[in-house]
Amino acid sequence: xxxxxxxxxxxxxxxxxxxxxxxxxxxxxxxxxxxxxxxxxxxxxxxxxxxxxxxxxxxxxxxxxxxxxxxxxxxxxxxxxxxxxxxxxxxxxxxxxxxxxxxxxxxxxxxxxxxxxxxxxxxxxxxxxxxxxxxxxxxxxxxxxxxxxxxxxxxxxxxxx
Amino acid sequence: xxxxxxxxxxxxxxxxxxxxxxxxxxxxxxxxxxxxxxxxxxxxxxxxxxxxxxxxxxxxxxxxxxxxxxxxxxxxxxxxxxxxxxxxxxxxxxxxxxxxxxxxxxxxxxxxxxxxxxxxxxxxxxxxxxxxxxxxxxxxxxxxxxxxxxxxxxxxxxxxx
DNA sequence: CCGATTTACGAAGCATACTTCGCATTACAT
DNA sequence: ATGTAATGCGAAGTATGCTTCGTAAATCGG
Numbered sequence: 001x002x003x004x005x006x007x008x009x010x011x012x013x014x015x016x017x018x019x020x021x022x023x024x025x026x027x028x029x030x031x032x033x034x035x036x037x038x039x040x041x042x043x044x045x046x047x048x049x050x051x052x053x054x055x056x057x058x059x060x061x062x063x064x065x066x067x068x069x070x071x072x073x074x075x076x077x078x079x080x081x082x083x084x085x086x087x088x089x090x091x092x093x094x095x096x097x098x099x100x101x102x103x104x105x106x107x108x109x110x111x112x113x114x115x116x117x118x119x120x121x122x123x124x125x126x127x128x129x130x131x132x133x134x135x136x137x138x139x140x141x142x143x144x145x146x147x148x149x150x151x152x153x154x155x156x157x158x159x160x161x
Numbered sequence: 162x163x164x165x166x167x168x169x170x171x172x173x174x175x176x177x178x179x180x181x182x183x184x185x186x187x188x189x190x191x192x193x194x195x196x197x198x199x200x201x202x203x204x205x206x207x208x209x210x211x212x213x214x215x216x217x218x219x220x221x222x223x224x225x226x227x228x229x230x231x232x233x234x235x236x237x238x239x240x241x242x243x244x245x246x247x248x249x250x251x252x253x254x255x256x257x258x259x260x261x262x263x264x265x266x267x268x269x270x271x272x273x274x275x276x277x278x279x280x281x282x283x284x285x286x287x288x289x290x291x292x293x294x295x296x297x298x299x300x301x302x303x304x305x306x307x308x309x310x311x312x313x314x315x316x317x318x319x320x321x322x
Numbered sequence: 323c324c325g326a327t328t329t330a331c332g333a334a335g336c337a338t339a340c341t342t343c344g345c346a347t348t349a350c351a352t
Numbered sequence: 353a354t355g356t357a358a359t360g361c362g363a364a365g366t367a368t369g370c371t372t373c374g375t376a377a378a379t380c381g382g
Contacts, residue, residue: 015213015230019288020191020206022304025231027188028339029311030181031368035340045181046368052176063330069176070186075369077331082367099330099377124179130310131303142292142300143183149291150190189369192338196370207338224360236339238361243337260347260360 030127037119037126041112046071046079048120051113054089054105061100062091070151077101088112191288198280198287202273207232207240209281212274215250215266222261223252231312238262249273 015021034045043051046069053068054060060068066076080103083089088109094100105113128136176182195206204212207230214229215221221229227237241264244250249270255261266274289297 013282015210016305016308017301018285019301019304020195020285021210021230022301022308023184023187023191023288024206025308025312026184026304028231029307030184031339033311034181044367045185049176049182061330069182070189071368072370073331074333074371075367078367078369094330097330097378099375101331121174124181127180127184127311128307130307135303138299139303140178140180140183142296143180143187144177146190146289146291147177147183147186150194150288151186192369205337222360232338233340234361235341235363236337239337239339255360258348258360260345262361 026127030123033126034120034123037123038116041116041119043112043116043120044079045123047083048116050076050079050083051088051105051109051116054103055110055113059102059104061094061097061102063100065103083109187288191284194287195281195284198284199277202277202280204273204277204281205240206284208244209277211237211240211244212249212266212270212277215264216271216274220263220265222255222258222263224261226264244270 031045034048038048049069050065053065057064057068062077062080063073065080066073069076080089080091080101084091088106090104090106091101094102128139131139192206195209199209210230211226214226218225218229223238223241224234226241227234230237241250241252241262245252249267251265251267252262255263289300292300
């Protein structure tokens with residue numbers, strides 16, 4: 001019989017099958033795991049990304065850091081300010097360009113990064129720990145494939161203005 | 162030669178290989194795709210989740226909706242208020258319990274949900290469109306596996322207080 | 323050298339997303 | 353019935369995450 005049960009919700013397929021919804025849950029789960037494992041240091045996933053990006057650069061202006069971690073500029077600035085307020089990051093006026101802020105890890109920031117390395121890694125691993133080892137590799141590869149393909153497109157739409 | 166190149170960044174493995182980072186990028190990509198496809202209706206992924214959850218329930222208090230979409234209560238309330246302000250949702254005092262807010266779709270909200278169905282679905286599909294059809298199914302299954310396993314744990318930690 | 327464009331930020335505003343706290347109301351046990 | 357628990361919200365505070373607009377400084381063409 002066609003048209004059975006047409007009252008309400010056959011309009012959309014279930015939440016739990018929608019990629020976007022599942023991605024939000026994953027993000028939520030990872031953030032929670034990260035906060036849990038790194039509770040002693042009161043650091044967020046974003047701040048950790050920033051610290052590692054900064055460590056890799058040594059010195060960088062805010063725009064470069066924002067691009068490194070694929071985040072918009074103002075959000076990056078906000079996070080850097082918070083890290084600066086806690087003494088982990090130095091944000092001084094650029095020597096060559098007075099508009100810019102040259103950021104670098106402080107001694108304290110570098111120490112924090114070293115200490116947080118293990119729990120942070122544990123959080124990242126715990127996020128996908130429910131998959132088999134083989135699936136974990138596949139899962140990461142698939143995410144990388146999507147990001148590689150779509151990330152381009154996102155940047156592209158932003159440029160022409 | 163051991164210990165080569167120990168200057169800076171062998172502290173952590175690259176951002177692009179960390180599950181949490183990739184998940185954030187995926188979330189970012191999905192939200193952008195959703196906003197793009199549904200631009201005409203000015204609706205966000207979260208609001209869409211809420212509308213569908215509400216359609217399925219018919220009537221529900223805010224706590225039930227928050228649980229349906231796996232979101233914390235105050236954030237849910239905020240989104241519902243915004244939907245109410247735009248006339249898509251009705252939030253009236255509960256008839257049996259005056260503390261509660263009984264929500265339901267307005268006629269306008271139900272109409273919006275019908276119109277937005279196609280572009281929203283397109284956004285969800287576009288998010289994983291770069292994977293092969295077979296990988297798409299695997300990818301969704303893996304996300305579901307993680308959410309099923311970890312989602313439990315998250316709720317559990319929250320309950321005892 | 324100087325005006326126009328570009329660039330790096332900052333400020334403001336909206337929408338998630340979560341925590342803690344407090345209030346009002348209901349439900350429950352004695 | 354009455355004091356206590358549990359419950360449904362709301363308010364406030366912090367952190368992301370994005371957009372748009374404005375400002376100041378650098379750059380570049382002429």
